[in-house]
Amino acid sequence: MIKLGVPSKGRLMDKTFEWFQARGVRLGKAGSERDYAGLVDGIAGVDLVLLSAGEIPLELAAGRLHLGVTGSDLVLEKIANWGSRIDLLAGLGFGGANLVIAVPQLWVDVDTLDDLDAAAAAFRSAHGFRLRIATKYHRLVREFLRTGGVADYQLIDSQGATEGTVRSETAEAIADITSTGETLRANGLKVLADGLIHASQATLFESRAADLDDADQATLATLKDMLGV
Amino acid sequence: MTSPAAKAEAARLSAHFTAAGAIPVETPILQPADTLLDLYGEDIRARAYVTTDPLRGEMMLRPDFTVPVVQMHMQTRADPARYTYAGPVFRKQDVDETRPTEYLQVGFEVFDGQTPARADAEVFASVAQALHGLPVKAVTGDIGILMAAVQGLDTTQARKSALLRHLWRPRRFRALLDRFGGRTDQPLTRIALLADADPLGGAGPEIGLRSMAEVSRRIATLREDAAAAPISGDQIALLDAILSLRETCPHVLSNLRDIAVDMPAIKPAVTRLAARLEAMDALGIAVETLAFEGSYGRSSLEYYDGFVFGFTAPDHPGLPPVATGGRYDALTAVLGQGRAVPAVGAVIRPELVVALRSPS
Numbered sequence: 001m002i003k004l005g006v007p008s009k010g011r012l013m014d015k016t017f018e019w020f021q022a023r024g025v026r027l028g029k030a031g032s033e034r035d036y037a038g039l040v041d042g043i044a045g046v047d048l049v050l051l052s053a054g055e056i057p058l059e060l061a062a063g064r065l066h067l068g069v070t071g072s073d074l075v076l077e078k079i080a081n082w083g084s085r086i087d088l089l090a091g092l093g094f095g096g097a098n099l100v101i102a103v104p105q106l107w108v109d110v111d112t113l114d115d116l117d118a119a120a121a122a123f124r125s126a127h128g129f130r131l132r133i134a135t136k137y138h139r140l141v142r143e144f145l146r147t148g149g150v151a152d153y154q155l156i157d158s159q160g161a162t163e164g165t166v167r168s169e170t171a172e173a174i175a176d177i178t179s180t181g182e183t184l185r186a187n188g189l190k191v192l193a194d195g196l197i198h199a200s201q202a203t204l205f206e207s208r209a210a211d212l213d214d215a216d217q218a219t220l221a222t223l224k225d226m227l228g229v
Numbered sequence: 230m231t232s233p234a235a236k237a238e239a240a241r242l243s244a245h246f247t248a249a250g251a252i253p254v255e256t257p258i259l260q261p262a263d264t265l266l267d268l269y270g271e272d273i274r275a276r277a278y279v280t281t282d283p284l285r286g287e288m289m290l291r292p293d294f295t296v297p298v299v300q301m302h303m304q305t306r307a308d309p310a311r312y313t314y315a316g317p318v319f320r321k322q323d324v325d326e327t328r329p330t331e332y333l334q335v336g337f338e339v340f341d342g343q344t345p346a347r348a349d350a351e352v353f354a355s356v357a358q359a360l361h362g363l364p365v366k367a368v369t370g371d372i373g374i375l376m377a378a379v380q381g382l383d384t385t386q387a388r389k390s391a392l393l394r395h396l397w398r399p400r401r402f403r404a405l406l407d408r409f410g411g412r413t414d415q416p417l418t419r420i421a422l423l424a425d426a427d428p429l430g431g432a433g434p435e436i437g438l439r440s441m442a443e444v445s446r447r448i449a450t451l452r453e454d455a456a457a458a459p460i461s462g463d464q465i466a467l468l469d470a471i472l473s474l475r476e477t478c479p480h481v482l483s484n485l486r487d488i489a490v491d492m493p494a495i496k497p498a499v500t501r502l503a504a505r506l507e508a509m510d511a512l513g514i515a516v517e518t519l520a521f522e523g524s525y526g527r528s529s530l531e532y533y534d535g536f537v538f539g540f541t542a543p544d545h546p547g548l549p550p551v552a553t554g555g556r557y558d559a560l561t562a563v564l565g566q567g568r569a570v571p572a573v574g575a576v577i578r579p580e581l582v583v584a585l586r587s588p589s
């Protein structure tokens with residue numbers, strides 16, 4: 001059986017079901033709204049696995065799913081060297097959001113990474129510790145700031161309500177997902193001009209680690225053909 | 230897992246450094262993370278394993294021995310002092326999965342405030358002897374000369390500090406140098422900010438620890454910078470000449486003496502290089518053929534601030550350096566709470582020595 005992982009609830013699930021339906025593959029929940037067993041119509045030999053979007057990257061990397069739909073930000077953040085374990089098949093055109101660096105609007109002197117670095121150096125000498133950036137995307141942010149040549153900062157883990165960490169003085173800046181920037185502005189923050197770390201969207205991925213027998217290979221080829229990927 | 234051959238090699242190297250007068254020391258594998266984070270910044274978190282202890286907070290699996298050995302030394306007042314250590318270090322490898330995450334290091338650290346040139350030569354010679362007979366090539370460099378060259382630029386202290394801060398990030402260093410040299414334009418938003426009579430007029434709510442006064446101070450710094458003359462093309466050319474040096478030590482020394490005529494600030498550092506080469510010669514090192522690279526050591530962890538060196542295997546281009554070392558006076562000042570002790574040290578990786586020795 002080909003195992004296809006799809007987010008188990010919300011808009012991401014509904015839109016994914018629509019995307020597959022438009023290509024002749026009907027996905028659905030087996031029973032009630034609370035049931036996480038899945039149904040597949042339109043192709044035989046495919047098993048729908050409904051699970052949290054955040055778990056899909058690791059399941060793909062481990063080869064327990066053949067295919068999976070999840071945000072590209074989650075794969076890039078959670079799987080080191082992801083390209084060696086997972087193939088990107090197609091962006092699905094929804095679930096778009098940007099991972100960005102945002103700083104207080106008060107910082108009229110900070111518009112670029114270059115400014116952020118200079119502000120971080122001055123902050124460290126004034127306060128005796130490194131400028132704190134709150135995020136849950138540690139790997140992506142660290143790589144981005146290293147490439148951008150920003151030093152003298154530290155990452156603070158924030159798993160939710162990250163936009164509020166500056167006001168509560170647990171961080172000086174943030175790196176978070178935003179779609180319209182509305183929440184950032186409401187919290188007195190602005191996005192750096194060159195602060196786009198990753199433009200994420202719902203994406204169909206294929207595992208390079210999952211086992212395939214002959215029947216699976218034929219099923220996978222048919223499915224990919226139907227999906228046009 | 231450490232192979233018996235690597236363990237035997239580590240024991241041989243330890244005995245070698247002990248015979249050179251070093252006291253064997255040990256350090257805990259679990260180190261408090263805050264010291265290392267404060268020194269190296271976030272980059273160390275990408276390279277070291279971090280774990281949490283319910284009482285002690287964040288701890289790190291030792292990514293190297295230098296920091297704990299320096300801390301231990303700073304408790305004593307011994308000068309000179311020589312130490313050797315051997316044991317595993319731990320490094321995350323999230324780009325190249327074939328690289329080991331746990332490997333042995335055998336090190337030699339010399340704290341000697343009296344004769345730094347001789348201490349540099351002693352550490353280099355001792356490592357060279359330990360690797361005798363292996364197909365390795367030594368490369369040397371001197372971060373102190375680069376620092377002196379930046380300090381010698383005819384520009385503001387703020388620019389020099391910015392350049393010194395990024396000496397270890399060659400791309401960022403170059404971008405700054407281009408901007409300070411007037412080779413790249415200011416961003417439009419910067420020009421608009423500086424032209425604004427009341428830049429803080431439309432600022433958002435005052436939130437966070439970075440205060441409005443700090444923002445104003447930076448704007449003042451930016452205004453000073455905009456008013457300062459660009460670093461001259463001649464001076465940038467001199468800096469580039471130093472960075473692109475790739476020659477044997479005697480040639481480099483003579484080139485640097487020429488450069489010092491136009492850039493007198495590097496003279497003391499060049500004199501130190503000359504003294505070091507003499508001391509190395511006295512210990513039997515063939516300095517006539519020893520390689521020197523002006524940029525060597527710039528991509529390493531940012532604590533070396535003088536002599537730097539490494540031994541690599543030219544026939545095994547994929548292999549990391551078998552041994553690396555250098556002088557780190559500034560690190561002892563940071564860890565010694567004001568008290569600095571000139572220090573130079575090196576580490577050898579026994580697994581790589583074994584790999585080079587095996588016929589395959």
